Amino acid sequence: xxxxxxxxxxxxxxxxxxxxxxxxxxxxxxxxxxxxxxxxxxxxxxxxxxxxxxxxxxxxxxxxxxxxxxxxxxxxxxxxxxxxxxxxxxxxxxxxxxxxxxxxxxxxxxxxxxxxxxxxxxxxxxxxxxxxxxxxxxxxxxxxxxxxxxxxxxxxxxxxxxxxxxxxxxxxxxxxxxxxxxxxxxxxxxxxxxxxxxxxxxxxxxxxxxxxxxxxxxxxxxxxxxxxxxxxxxxxxxxxxxxxxxxxxxxxxxxxxxxxxxxxxxxxxxxxxxxxxxxx
Amino acid sequence: xxxxxxxxxxxxxxxxxxxxxxxxxxxxxxxxxxxxxxxxxxxxxxxxxxxxxxxxxxxxxxxxxxxxxxxxxxxxxxxxxxxxxxxxxxxxxxxxxxxxxxxxxxxxxxxxxxxxxxxxxxxxxxxxxxxxxxxxxxxxxxxxxxxxxxxxxxxxxxxxxxxxxxxxxxxxxxxxxxxxxxxxxxxxxxxxxxxxxxxxxxxxxxxxxxxxxxxxxxxxxxxxxxxxxxxxxxxxxxxxxxxxxxxxxxxxxxxxxxxxxxxxxxxxxxxxxxxxxxxxxxxxxxxxxxxxxxxxxxxxxxxxxxxxxxxxxxxxxxxxxxxxxxxxxxxxxxxxxxxxxxxxxxxxxxxxxxxxxxxxxx
Amino acid sequence: xxxxxxxxxxxxxxxxxxxxxxxxxxxxxxxxxxxxxxxxxxxxxxxxxxxxxxxxxxxxxxxxxxxxxxxxxxxxxxxxxxxxxxxxxxxxxxxxxxxxxxxxxxxxxxxxxxxxxxxxxxxxxxxxxxxxxxxxxxxxxxxxxxxxxxxxxxxxxxxxxxxxxxxxxxxxxxxxxxxxxxxxxxxxxxxxxxxxxxxxxxxxxxxxxxxxxxxxxxxxxxxxxxxxxxxxxxxxxxxxxxxxxxxxxxxxxxxxxxxxxxxxxxxxxxxxxxxxxxxxxxxxxxxxxxxxxxxxxxx
Numbered sequence: 001x002x003x004x005x006x007x008x009x010x011x012x013x014x015x016x017x018x019x020x021x022x023x024x025x026x027x028x029x030x031x032x033x034x035x036x037x038x039x040x041x042x043x044x045x046x047x048x049x050x051x052x053x054x055x056x057x058x059x060x061x062x063x064x065x066x067x068x069x070x071x072x073x074x075x076x077x078x079x080x081x082x083x084x085x086x087x088x089x090x091x092x093x094x095x096x097x098x099x100x101x102x103x104x105x106x107x108x109x110x111x112x113x114x115x116x117x118x119x120x121x122x123x124x125x126x127x128x129x130x131x132x133x134x135x136x137x138x139x140x141x142x143x144x145x146x147x148x149x150x151x152x153x154x155x156x157x158x159x160x161x162x163x164x165x166x167x168x169x170x171x172x173x174x175x176x177x178x179x180x181x182x183x184x185x186x187x188x189x190x191x192x193x194x195x196x197x198x199x200x201x202x203x204x205x206x207x208x209x210x211x212x213x214x215x216x217x218x219x220x221x222x223x224x225x226x227x228x229x230x231x232x233x234x235x236x237x238x239x240x241x242x243x244x245x246x247x248x249x250x251x252x253x254x255x256x257x258x259x260x261x262x263x264x265x266x267x268x269x270x271x272x273x274x275x276x277x278x279x280x
Numbered sequence: 281x282x283x284x285x286x287x288x289x290x291x292x293x294x295x296x297x298x299x300x301x302x303x304x305x306x307x308x309x310x311x312x313x314x315x316x317x318x319x320x321x322x323x324x325x326x327x328x329x330x331x332x333x334x335x336x337x338x339x340x341x342x343x344x345x346x347x348x349x350x351x352x353x354x355x356x357x358x359x360x361x362x363x364x365x366x367x368x369x370x371x372x373x374x375x376x377x378x379x380x381x382x383x384x385x386x387x388x389x390x391x392x393x394x395x396x397x398x399x400x401x402x403x404x405x406x407x408x409x410x411x412x413x414x415x416x417x418x419x420x421x422x423x424x425x426x427x428x429x430x431x432x433x434x435x436x437x438x439x440x441x442x443x444x445x446x447x448x449x450x451x452x453x454x455x456x457x458x459x460x461x462x463x464x465x466x467x468x469x470x471x472x473x474x475x476x477x478x479x480x481x482x483x484x485x486x487x488x489x490x491x492x493x494x495x496x497x498x499x500x501x502x503x504x505x506x507x508x509x510x511x512x513x514x515x516x517x518x519x520x521x522x523x524x525x526x527x528x529x530x531x532x533x534x535x536x537x538x539x540x541x542x543x544x545x546x547x548x549x550x551x552x553x554x555x556x557x558x559x560x561x562x563x564x565x566x567x568x569x570x571x572x573x574x575x576x577x578x579x580x581x582x583x584x585x586x587x588x589x590x591x592x593x594x595x596x597x598x599x600x601x602x603x604x605x606x607x608x609x610x611x612x613x614x615x616x617x618x619x620x621x622x623x624x625x626x627x628x629x630x631x632x633x634x635x636x637x638x639x640x641x642x
Numbered sequence: 643x644x645x646x647x648x649x650x651x652x653x654x655x656x657x658x659x660x661x662x663x664x665x666x667x668x669x670x671x672x673x674x675x676x677x678x679x680x681x682x683x684x685x686x687x688x689x690x691x692x693x694x695x696x697x698x699x700x701x702x703x704x705x706x707x708x709x710x711x712x713x714x715x716x717x718x719x720x721x722x723x724x725x726x727x728x729x730x731x732x733x734x735x736x737x738x739x740x741x742x743x744x745x746x747x748x749x750x751x752x753x754x755x756x757x758x759x760x761x762x763x764x765x766x767x768x769x770x771x772x773x774x775x776x777x778x779x780x781x782x783x784x785x786x787x788x789x790x791x792x793x794x795x796x797x798x799x800x801x802x803x804x805x806x807x808x809x810x811x812x813x814x815x816x817x818x819x820x821x822x823x824x825x826x827x828x829x830x831x832x833x834x835x836x837x838x839x840x841x842x843x844x845x846x847x848x849x850x851x852x853x854x855x856x857x858x859x860x861x862x863x864x865x866x867x868x869x870x871x872x873x874x875x876x877x878x879x880x881x882x883x884x885x886x887x888x889x890x891x892x893x894x895x896x897x898x899x900x901x902x903x904x905x906x907x908x909x910x911x912x913x914x915x916x917x918x919x920x921x922x923x924x925x926x927x928x929x930x931x932x933x934x935x936x937x938x939x940x941x
Contacts, residue, residue: 002731002732002734002735003731003732003735003736003747005728005731005732006728006729006731006732006815006819007747009728009808009811009812009815010750010751010754010812010815010816012769012812013766013769013808013809013812013813014754014757014762014812016769017762017765017766017768017769018757018762018765019765020765020768020769021761021762021764021765024764024765024768078663081659081663082660082663085656085659085660086660092660096660096663096664099663099664099667099668100663100664100667101924101928102667102668102671102921103667103670104924105917105920105921105923105924105925106917106920106921107872107873107875107891107916107917107920108873108875108891109875109891109894109895109913109916110674110894110913110916110917111670113674113894113898113909113910113913114670114671114673114674114913115670116685116898117670117673117674117677117685117686117687117906118669118670118673120685120686122686124686124687124688125685125686126669126672126673126686126687129687156666156667156670159663159667160667161931164928164931174363174365176361176362176363176365177365177367179330179332179359179361179365180359180361180365180366180367180426181367181378182331182332182351182352182353183330183331183332183352183353183357183358183359183379184353184378184379184382184426184430185352185353185379185382185383186353186378186382190382194367194378194382195367198369199368199369201369213755213756213758216758217758217759217760219759219760219875219876220873220874220875220876220891223875223879224875224895224898237760238758238759238760238761239760241760241761241763241764242760242763242876245763245764245767246880251764251767251768254764255764255765258760258761258762258763258764258765259761261758261760261761262757262761262762265756265757265758265761266753266756266757268756269752269753269755269756269757270753272752272753272755272756273749273752273753
């Protein structure tokens with residue numbers, strides 16, 4: 001049985017913990033206090049508490065905006081744009097290609113470090129110097145617009161991946177189709193809307209699945225840059241779980257959030273299974 | 281109306297010139313075929329007429345108007361692509377009606393005209409299918425439908441039959457001729473297959489290395505090739521070319537002796553002087569001579585290919601083997617001595633640069 | 643082959659957009675590169691007074707940079723090796739078998755892949771704690787008490803290499819299994835059949851036929867596993883507390899959080915040491931990216 005070792009590891013570190021998460025979510029387990037030693041089974045209390053907890057809902061809303069604006073809109077649009085602009089062969093193409101891909105290779109913690117300099121407050125911060133040319137006063141970017149800035153940073157990191165996928169989707173569309181469309185009288189915009197977009201739908205769908213999954217799972221970037229702050233403004237659900245569990249030591253409560261996130265992920269996962277068309 | 285005139289049209293990619301000054305005239309309603317070996321520039325020429333490639337030099341006129349800088353959709357020209365280029369995400373009906381849809385034609389009008397076209401091309405049962413669910417011949421017809429719905433004055437075909445099997449090709453040739461008759465549009469058709477060219481064309485343009493070698497109707501090309509390239513490109517098996525010398529001109533008879541030593545008497549040709557020439561004889565102009573009959577060529581067989589109703593005989597010439605295409609089945613093992621008679625009226629003389637030498641009256 | 647006569651306006655627009663995008667992508671790197679060589683770097687981008695390799699020297703001499711780097715290499719390297727080994731065998735079996743568990747197993751792999759790690763971090767902590775206690779008991783049976791700590795650093799599950807390696811390997815195993823399964827699907831079984839006909843034993847088939855054939859797939863799954871492990875922050879953050887086991891991302895993070903004056907030059911230098919292997923691995927992995935994530939699109 002060549003698969004057995006893999007199966008054992010996956011069971012030990014994924015399936016069993018998932019079960020533990022469900023069980024823990026029904027206890028008042030905590031890292032400190034009396035509940036740390038003798039957790040009590042409390043049924044669905046954590047869930048009822050969860051659904052009436054506005055910080056949980058806020059965290060879900062933040063996650064939603066974060067995924068929508070960074071992965072679905074920002075990375076996709078800019079990635080598609082770069083893929084289209086870089087479709088034709090020209091001298092500087094490999095150069096631009098490499099530049100757009102570079103942020104993709106940077107580990108999350110380093111990305112956070114780089115952007116903490118970019119977004120530094122005060123008139124010497126790099127972004128503040130740039131906006132000063134346009135007559136904008138220095139801002140405290142991570143304090144005034146925390147979620148928007150996290151989105152900007154995450155878009156920065158993801159354009160390259162979106163570009164690579166879109167590029168492969170575009171190159172699968174035969175050049176003859178565009179010529180046929182020109183003969184049929186299509187303008188550049190019509191050709192994009194009626195030929196390129198519909199034929200890219202499978203690629204875009206796959207991209208949305210992959211990027212939604214990876215964007216929800218983002219941890220290092222946000223944790224190192226803001227730790228979910230200020231005042232929970234960038235606390236996407238993964239960060240929220242971590243803060244609840246290891247910051248407030250509420251393991252039971254944290255697990256309840258984790259279970260909700262698990263269920264949501266599995267729903268996306270089933271779409272993913274269909275998209276990949278598992279062949280046997 | 282669709283009269284096409286190309287005046288010294290040139291095309292270069294980078295520094296490399298692929299069309300070297302083409303002069304072509306195609307009358308309205310003609311079925312013209314551009315034929316030539318791959319890389320001769322025939323597709324490039326077609327794409328320049330379509331407007332998909334710009335013209336580096338010279339003029340392209342459609343009905344007397346210069347079209348060089350007119351965009352493709354305003355030329356009133358349609359094109360059928362080699363791989364058909366059907367939009368895979370659209371149904372047959374949407375494919376055919378796409379150009380009307382782009383022009384914001386009312387839906388009902390599109391539906392009516394697509395219906396008519398589908399009727400004509402026997403596509404009605406397939407209107408709601410995607411191209412991937414169609415056979416090769418059906419895809420071809422959808423591509424044609426997409427072209428003719430624009431009621432173009434010119435339809436361009438870029439090797440449209442090359443993706444079909446042999447039987448379907450014969451059938452589609454007939455359909456294309458019918459299409460030409462019913463639309464009355466000028467058709468320009470590109471192929472590398474001389475049989476396709478011969479069977480379809482009113483006018484054939486033979487191209488080689490970006491230059492027009494000859495323009496004529498099919499039989500004209502076959503009977504009066506202007507150079508050795510055209511002579512050998514048209515006809516199958518290809519014309520034999522024997523290096524030869526004009527030995528004597530006596531009255532109205534010219535005696536030519538091939539380098540292999542065979543003497544051949546031809547009717548006199550104006551301007552033919554003693555000296556080296558190339559003698560062209562089509563394989564079908566050679567016949568096996570019975571022992572008592574006169575024969576110009578005496579040689580041995582190299583190989584005979586028996587097709588049943590006729591036999592292709594390769595024979596020794598001292599250089600590249602010659603070939604004769606004779607009716608009936610003949611069993612001639614390699615090395616058999618044979619005698620071949622030449623039809624003097626079907627011989628072609630070319631000078632050493634490959635240009636035909638021929639009487640003006642002929 | 644579009645018309646070569648594109649208007650200069652469109653061409654200028656193309657370059658304009660690309661240049662803006664490039665500035666967006668490059669700008670953050672500038673500070674990092676400048677600060678790492680600036681002897682007196684701050685948080686702000688500025689022209690350095692003096693340029694030297696001093697920051698890099700200090701990463702290794704004054705700080706525990708070398709230890710962090712070695713820890714990262716041991717953990718990520720170990721996890722990558724395990725992933726390659728398990729996904730090679732597992733992918734082969736998944737591709738060739740027709741057993742009843744094949745489809746459920748493949749579905750599970752994909753589902754597991756979409757689980758965000760933060761969702762499992764709490765129960766994982768509990769599981770790792772239990773495993774650690776078990777291991778501690780086991781170690782106590784064979785090792786004298788005074789060596790306990792050293793041994794646990796290697797085989798422990800919390801604050802131990804073994805736990806980190808196994809956990810990281812498991813987290814990135816599903817993708818690797820998927821890559822190898824699809825990869826072996828594209829390798830015809832006829833190669834092995836030919837080897838059988840040539841009289842090769844199982845061992846010979848593995849070494850001489852399967853392994854060379856599987857190399858590109860293994861390279862892809864190994865590279866992706868390495869990149870993901872190297873980037874991982876949550877696992878070392880949660881399961882490492884002793885300074886001896888600290889890995890690069892946490893090294894950077896803790897230097898960043900230092901209460902007194904943050905030494906930005908030092909920080910930038912560590913970041914560069916940390917980023918360089920990631921970029922190299924990414925460059926190598928780039929050609930596999932499309933195959934891996936776009937592979938499901940065919941058919």
